[in-house]
Amino acid sequence: MEEVVEKRKSQEGKAEQRNIRSSDLRNATMRREILLVLVLAIVGCNAQQSCPSNLGWNMFRESCYKFEAFPSIVQSGAMVICQQDGAHLLSVNSFAEHEFITKWLLQNDIRRVDWITSGKSRETSVFWDGDSTISTTLYYKKGGAPANGTSFPVVYTYTGTEYLWGVGSATKQYAFICEIKLNDVYKIIQEFRDFDYGMDVENAGDAPRGPTFLQQPHDTAILGENVTRVTLECLADGNPEPSYEWVMRSGSQWVPVPLGGRYTITTGKLEISKPQESDENSYQCRASNDVGTSLSTSAQLSFGSLGTFNRVPSAKVTGAEYSGIQIECPTIEAKPAKTYQWYKDSVLTFIRPNFQKHTFLSRTGKLYFSELNLSDQGMYYCVVNLFAYGFGDNIVSVSSDSKTSEPFELKVTSGGGRSFQPEILNQFPYVFPPSPVKGGDVLIECFAYGTGPLIYTWSRTDNKPLPLGHSFDSNNRILYLTKVQLADSGPYKCHVKSTTTNQEDEATTQLVIQARPYFTYPLTHMHLDVGSRLSWHCEAAGMPSPTYTWYKNGKVFTGDVAAGIVVSKNSLTIEKVEVERDSGMYQCGAENLYGVTFSTAQLRVLKIPPSFDKRPMPKSITAALNGEVTITCNPVAAPIPNYKWLKDGSDLNLSPMDVQAEGVHYQLLRNGNLIIRKLAQNDQGRYTCEVDNGIGTASDYTDLLVLDATTISTAPANDKVEVNLTATLLCRGSHSPEIDNQMHTSKLLVIIDYFLEPEYRPGEGNMKGSLY
Structure with missing residues (x-):
């Protein structure tokens, strides 16, 4: 005990050790091996346990919460699903808990749906069926409280x-929230499975897994002539290493790219030599291995072209001094897009609106003058350049084409009024591109005739600030928005004021951001027992709203209702999964005007006879007289087996139970573990766990030794875990109930400080002594 206290006082040495641990463990590899040394001290102290985050549980204070967006279900059905994990449907017992729930929903529920709770409304209170408590502090929306004398389910609803x-319905289907106390997390029988489950491999990365794309092909534009080659590239991860195939559109079908000649494929790279306009098409990459096939998003290969101006001389443009005027560039065909410049009299005198503040060059190609000067008179030329807006770095160009129009003669007449109030032209504010897309850059133009200097300012009329990262150009006449999001949609107001006349004008435009589909609820890999039920849901946002198509191993999948396989919009359900029929790669495709986006996941249907090879029981453990001990039995098996415990060869005839009954000596948990309480000397012996899952049987044993001392009955073992996942290292102490004990967990002989190192959490209740 003195040694432990002395180490806790040595802060400098501890910090040095902590730095060593950070360098050696956190940054060393993608997988970590953890070696623990445990020191057992007899002190009075409480610990705190963690929620199984890798199974989707979120912790708040002394409880764990699981937000189930899919499937929607009635209140009674949601209660049953929560109870399967030893949890209950949500009960709200404090404002802090209510605040935690609302904050999570605001951050994560993009759909803004209603969420059912266990609450039942009463006249001035809510009865929570989940934990049998009553709340008199109510958080109803305005007008949302039930009428006197009525009782309805309580839901969380977005205002x-x-x-x-809000008031719910007992017959309506909702998303729901399960809740369980931290002390009861051992009741959660669902276990985290990875690709190595049931496989004879050391690491999950060595197990077979289907292809998932790490790099998608991008739309590419070819501008100019004499381009020697263009490449489209994709990259997928999988084991075995995936092979690649490229396909291209032929009408409504996808056909293989003709290899040989000008087309070559190297791993995931498609190279087209001496590209021609006949190569303009949509291309898609397909990655395959022994597990299945996955599709990439499609990429459009485009060729730029720029037409010619009509050589008919342009009409003279005449305007009065101090008045406003505009010159329009003649029409010229361009693909995919074009940019404009103007010069006066000579190519050495290009118009520069940032310096010639009474001029403005719009993305429409028009050249504007807010108030003409006699010096503006002259010959004006419009220069058009070929451009590929929205392609980013995926532009292949040897030389960019450009064309110059016939000259416009601008004649300025003198005389007339000298003072004009500002007037924003009807076509402004103007949004470019006209259909802006999420993630792209947008500019909004504003221009007014009038006596200058003119001062421009911008705001939103919905009481929201301008988006982060916005900037201005051309004397504030252009508002730039970078990497726009859907939330940037809304009304934008341009305000202009003349410092000479002190008069002003304003105009508003509605910015509507479009979006290629992106997944708010993507698919996740599933490792299911044979005969169990699969319920897969995906959810994508987009503007316009997307439609859904399901794919299995690269082919459209419509299900088979007669076989219990139902595809309905963004949901896929298989009532009883089969190994040969259902295993493979699945994709949910969400499509709108801007393209298709895929969410990809693998379904492994497992049929594994029980085995203790990778998870053997400890061959001997010690426990304290009058204390308690937990003997673990956790074989690899699919489906989950039935458990039978024997002592010295005699059946203990136990049935699984979650709650300890009065006077129970032996308790079999649903996860197969055996708890023995109030240990006596005659509890010594060999305990055998026999398991049977209908596919096979297996057994293993532990010899229990009962001592008149405090002991570590279950010591931690070396473990490997993926970065950002939760590891659980088991450690259990057995002691007399008259002694309150505390497990001190240490790393490299330095006591872990749970306050200074919050990534570590000790267990409590039936998991007391364990380290998360």
Whole structure:
């Protein structure tokens, strides 16, 4: 005990050790091996346990919460699903808990749906069926409280700015929230499975897994002539290493790219030599291995072209001094896009609106003058350049084409009024591109005739600030928005004021951001027992709203209702999964005007006879007289087996139970573990766990020794874990109930400080002594 206290006082040495641990463990590899030394001290202290985050549970104070967006279900059905994990449907017992729920929903529920709770409304209170408590502090939305004398389920509903309580229906289907106390997390029988589950491999990365794309092909534009080659590239991860195939559009079908000649494929790279306009098409990459096939998003290969101006001389443009005027560039065909420049009299005198503040060059190609000067008179030329807007770095160009129009003569007449109030032209504010897309850059132009200097300012009329990262150009006449999001949609107002006349004008435009589909609820890999039920859901946002198509191993999948396989919009359900029929790669495709986006996941249907090879029981453990001990039995098996415990060869005849009954000596948990309480000397012996899952049987044993001392009955073992996942290292102490004990967990002989190192958490209750 003195040694432990002395080490805790040595802060400098501890910090040095902590730095060593950070360098050696956190940054060393993608997988970590953890070696623990445990020191057992007899002190009075409480610990705190963690929620199984890798199974989707979120912790708040002394409880764990699981937000189930899919499938939507009635209140009674949601209660049953929560109870399967030893949890209950949500009960709200404090404002802090209510605040935690609403904050999570605001951050994560993009669909803004209603969420069912266990609450039942009463006249001035809510009864929570989940934990049998009553709340008299209510959080109903305005007008959302039930009428006197009525009782309805309580739901969380979005009001437009926040989530509050509302009146639900017992027959309507909702998303739901399960809740379980931290002390009861051992009741959660669902276990985290990775690709190595049931496989004879050391690491999950060595197990077979289907292809998933790490790099998608991008739209590419070819501008100019004499381009020697163009490449489209994709990259997928998988084991075995995936092979690649490229396909191209032929009408409504996809056909293989003709290899040989000008087309070559190297791993995931498609190279087209001496590209021609006949190569303009949509291309898609397909990655395959022994597990299945996955599709990439499609990429458009485009060729730029620029037409010619009509050589008919342009009409003279005449305007009065101090008045406003515009010159329009003649029409010229261009693909995919074009940019404009103007010069006066000579190519040495290009118009520069940032310096010639009474001029403005719009993305439409028009040249504007807010108030003409006699010096503006002259010959004006419009220069058009070929451009590929929205392609980013995926532009292949040897030389960019450009064309110059016939000259416009601008004649300025003198005389007339000298003072004009500002007037924003009807076509402004103007948004470019006209259909802006999420993730792209947008500019909004504003221009007014009038006596200068003219001062431009911008705002939103919905009481929201301008988006982060915005900037201005051309004397504030252009508002730039970078990497726009859907939330940037809304009304934008341009305000202009003349410092000479002190008069002003304003105009508003509605910015609508379009979006290629992106997944808010993507698919996740599933490792299911044979005969179990698969319920897969995907959810994508987009503007316009997307439609859904399902794919299995690269082919459209419509299901088979007669076989219990139902595809309905963004949901896929298989009532009883089969190994040969259902295993493979699945994709949910979400499509709108801007393209298709895929969410990809693998379904492994497992049929594994029980085995203790990778998870053997400890051959001997010690426990304290009058204390308690937990003997673990956790074989690899699919489906989950039935458990039978024997002591010295005699069946203990136990049935699984979650709650300890009064006077129970032996308790079999649903996860197969055996708890023995109030240990006596005659509890010594060999405990055998026999398992049977209908596919096979297996057994293993542990010899229990009962001592009149405090002991470590279950010591931690070396473990490997993926970065950012939760590891659980088991450690259990057995002691007399008269002694309150605390497990101190240490790393490299330095006591872990749970306050200074919050990534570590000790267990409590039936998991007391374990380290998360």
